[in-house]
Amino acid sequence: MMILEHEAKALLRSVGVAVPQGSLIKSPTRLPKIKSYPIALKAQVRSGGRGKLGGVIRVNNATALKAGARKLFNTTFGDEKPEVLLADPWLPFERELYLSVTIDGTAEGYVVLYSPKGGVDVESGTPPARYPIGPASQFRAQGFRAVLEKVEKDFQLREKLIFLAQRLVETAAARDCNTIEINPLVQLKDGSLMALDAKIVYDDWAHYRNSDILDQQKAERARADKYLRASLEMGHMYVKLDGDIALISGGAGMTMGAMDMIKAAGGKPACFLDASPGPTSTRGYKPAFQMLDADPSIKVILVSVFGGGTHMNRVASAMKENMAMRKSKKPVVFRLDGTYVDQVPAIFETFGAKNHPNLESAVKEAIKLARSA
Amino acid sequence: MMILEHEAKALLRSVGVAVPQGSLIKSPTRLPKIKSYPIALKAQVRSGGRGKLGGVIRVNNATALKAGARKLFNTTFGDEKPEVLLADPWLPFERELYLSVTIDGTAEGYVVLYSPKGGVDVESGTPPARYPIGPASQFRAQGFRAVLEKVEKDFQLREKLIFLAQRLVETAAARDCNTIEINPLVQLKDGSLMALDAKIVYDDWAHYRNSDILDQQKAERARADKYLRASLEMGHMYVKLDGDIALISGGAGMTMGAMDMIKAAGGKPACFLDASPGPTSTRGYKPAFQMLDADPSIKVILVSVFGGGTHMNRVASAMKENMAMRKSKKPVVFRLDGTYVDQVPAIFETFGAKNHPNLESAVKEAIKLARSA
């Protein structure tokens, strides 16, 4: 998951990367004493395109700081309002560069990306130069140097970039970061490099060996409403969409396949919800039903699970118990298939449910029910 | 350099190692509210043997906490008084174990040490089992398992130790720790492992890529008096001894050789001072002379440098300038040798100094001067 700019900069600073000495603003009424203006006042949000949406303001004095802070705290970027602002010194620099480390399948591990022109428009320019590494231990100065020689003429800068990139790759591996992006990386007048902005994406699954990741997960849950929080705690993967047919499924590909089929058949999917973790227990599905039942935009719930290691007799029983617990009258359409599916009809019969023989039929009924709701 | 127990535990916690949820006490008058007694009140000092010196107290209530805190803040351990105490819950456990990772020449890198009996007496018992690794990436579960099988019968514990040890080795490499020692590592009733105490030694030379190390170095300097601080800032390596003949030398082996010769010839060395960094500049020696001149226990200063890359003509000039700046009348004995030593006599002549032809002669004069001072 992505962390905020100021958190990313703190991590970079801790591993020896130069960043501006900024201060945090947590409320528009508690502003820090700024020793020297101008400063860059920056909304701390995860959404992309912050710069183009006015999320970074140049502030020249204390009065402007007050106004700027109030404005940023009241602006919504993508779907989030900043809870904190970063006040960085506004630093003069010679050049804006782009440097990042990320995970890449074709590199069989980490890859370093460099562009001699950084800044907000980096994506529209020439694609960055790539140095594929593999495991972090395979970073080689001479390897990245050969890549840089083709795109960066300043040989002293090249050596600084090699040193910095190696540190970023080591850090990505040591701290389980899937992406560390510095854009812009600026070159100051004395030739040194400084990270003016930073984006770090943690590997969600390394939480057990990295308290920073665990803390971010807790914070993410704390930001969610109570239904979503319960679902996240169960390990469900949930993405809200703007339709009315909710989907409880298992497996990312199968879930997307069902979403696509709903759309193709003329319906509107209301969510992506992959309930693979804890997939055979009553408890495993309970928060999903609670969340979807509480969402007024949802008219029908389609349960579509095709299980291998997930045994359908146990899923069917879990459904029976969940249906008994529900207070909502929203219709639920079932389509279970896979291991022990032959035992499903008998279980479903005990609570009057029907198991659709295929996804097409289940989707068709869900759409019909959504239209008539 | 070694960090304090509570700092070491914070680092361990951040990489997923279980540690007690303790609180810090920074003054005997500001005590935390403890939710549950008993607690272990622990003086935070770097000196070894703290437990045997009464630095860990079991405290059963708030009154005892007050008394215990006052006592520990007023106790000197080795040569340091605690500036902070750690109040950890007093945890019941099933077993005390010893686990550490350190640097070892014969292992060509990291080595894991394990002893099935941890605690204060670990050093007097059977030497711990060794798993030599080399670079951190060469840690292998099967390798450490083979070592553990000979000394640890509990196979479930073995697997937990393997997992923990790998994390410690990764952490040692990632955070530039030369030693991470957990003693005792305890096994709780539920079988899980927890670090009840921890000792971490950082690699001083990795300060440029690890802000924790840099911060520790700054703190170390802040604790030193002004003369020592200046010397440390110059990169000098200084160890105070209890004699009266101070030594300014270059190179660790040469410095120790000279110390030993002073002692063998009947004198008493007052310090180990390796001034190799900045060895040819006037500035390079200035803080050393200032520190030694200010120390009343020192009667004579012996400068003994045998240089290769360090050119003796430049050292001689640096000595001339330093002698001119000094206010102290303490005698200084010189013995320079090595590259361009042939140019030394001419320079020395300009300020009336004599260069001894060998160490024996210089040491002899230093001892004579110390006796007559």
Next chain:
Amino acid sequence: MSILLDQSNRVLVMGITGNYGKFFVTDSGGYGTTVVAGVSPGRGGTDVDGIPVFEGARAACQATQADTAMVFVPPPLVRAAAIEAIEAGCRLVVATADEMPVRDTIEIRAAAKANGARLVGPNSPGIISPGKAKMGFMPSFCFMPGPMGVISRSGSLSYESSKRLTQAHIGQTTVIGIGGDPIKGTTAAEAMALFHLDPETRAILYLGEIGGAEEAAVAAYASQPHAKPVAALIVGKTAPPGKKMGHAAAMVGSKADSHAAKTRLLAKSGVLVCKDLTDLVAQAKNALAAAA
């Protein structure tokens, strides 16, 4: 024939005494898979349904000539178990676990490469060569032997698709789940290359998703002059941009990640692109017809 797996693979189960391990012995063993040994430290000398349990992979491989490992340990332990199996001599290692840190997968893949071995997974249903052997928990009734090589980024979708093929009497040489993580033990490109060399595989069905670079590799294969016919279903047409859809790699970050871009590229490269799941069997038949 088939790729990577048939009855001749001698399978070692890492973590054989856990629930998954035990079920695997019964289920896959019953399917025909040659399970020869298991590892469970501390339980060496016992057995699971007659399969001997060893303290470590080296002892197991030496005693039983196991050459293939199925890894069923919790995600934090997969790296150690997989590398142990590779270094003990296993040439094929299948790891189904999801929730694996990417760095661990990178290290396993590197260890496999250094030892001339191959990893399948993680976050994968495993691999099945219908009628011969399976490594994973695929519902066996969904599969039958035949001429179609199937590659899938997603587990359930591979069951769903294979069942549709089987119901239409289109059998499979091998169905390989390459997994949903950004770093894969076996990539789509590598799986395509294996199917290309398998004489019994007449056409390839690729089941992809939004995000990642696998589909570009599929397109690159399909556009080669002597490529076998390829049909493909790409799911995630309705996924919003910038959101991770369950799989770590399934996210529309850039334009090339989108369903539209991927299907356009595949179609341009001669791949028979399925409109949706319902269209799958039709395009699979077209691919086989093109192979004839």
Next chain:
Amino acid sequence: MSILLDQSNRVLVMGITGNYGKFFVTDSGGYGTTVVAGVSPGRGGTDVDGIPVFEGARAACQATQADTAMVFVPPPLVRAAAIEAIEAGCRLVVATADEMPVRDTIEIRAAAKANGARLVGPNSPGIISPGKAKMGFMPSFCFMPGPMGVISRSGSLSYESSKRLTQAHIGQTTVIGIGGDPIKGTTAAEAMALFHLDPETRAILYLGEIGGAEEAAVAAYASQPHAKPVAALIVGKTAPPGKKMGHAAAMVGSKADSHAAKTRLLAKSGVLVCKDLTDLVAQAKNALAAAA
């Protein structure tokens, strides 16, 4: 003869355009060392006193058949430069830098091992084969050719000791500084083994310190039946316990680290232990006499 270094080594200087690099070309080149190339990224195509400068080690080694590297870059860059030289084909790499993170040395040593190369250093004066070649900044007048192999953990002490030998007309085959860090590119044991195989080395002088395990290795060598005679000086008799004496490895942590324990062990193993520096020449003579 000599160990590791003579005029046949073709030396590449990593960081040739820095102050140290330039001085080395003049000083060591003047001594007889065969300096053939330098590396300084961005300055390829230039020269330093006639020695051609290249962008990287691979190009330098290909153009000049350099097989030995002298590393003169700042400590944070030593790891990259040393590994580059090793992977470019240098079989001997000398790194004198102190202030090196231990992890970097561990990685260089591992890279050397993987490539069949040898590192000398870091935190070392380097290596000199008197009358033939030197890699480092040793004051040349302290050395002369002869039958004594010298191994030292400390730079200045090796100059001091060699000068005493030279003044006493005891020449040296090679003087190798193994360095004061806990991880050494070449350990005392490895250096002893090299001197053992060198026919011209008749006896070995070992200059050690408190702390570390090198002295145990020296004792182990000396106690072997066909070992060459060994004399040793161990400094740090007056060092207090628990304090790091300049060198990271020079600290009395346990009893075995102490001067008393080390000298006792060495004496027991047949090593001629010098009482102090003044006693050095006498013991060196005894060692040579024992070899006769």
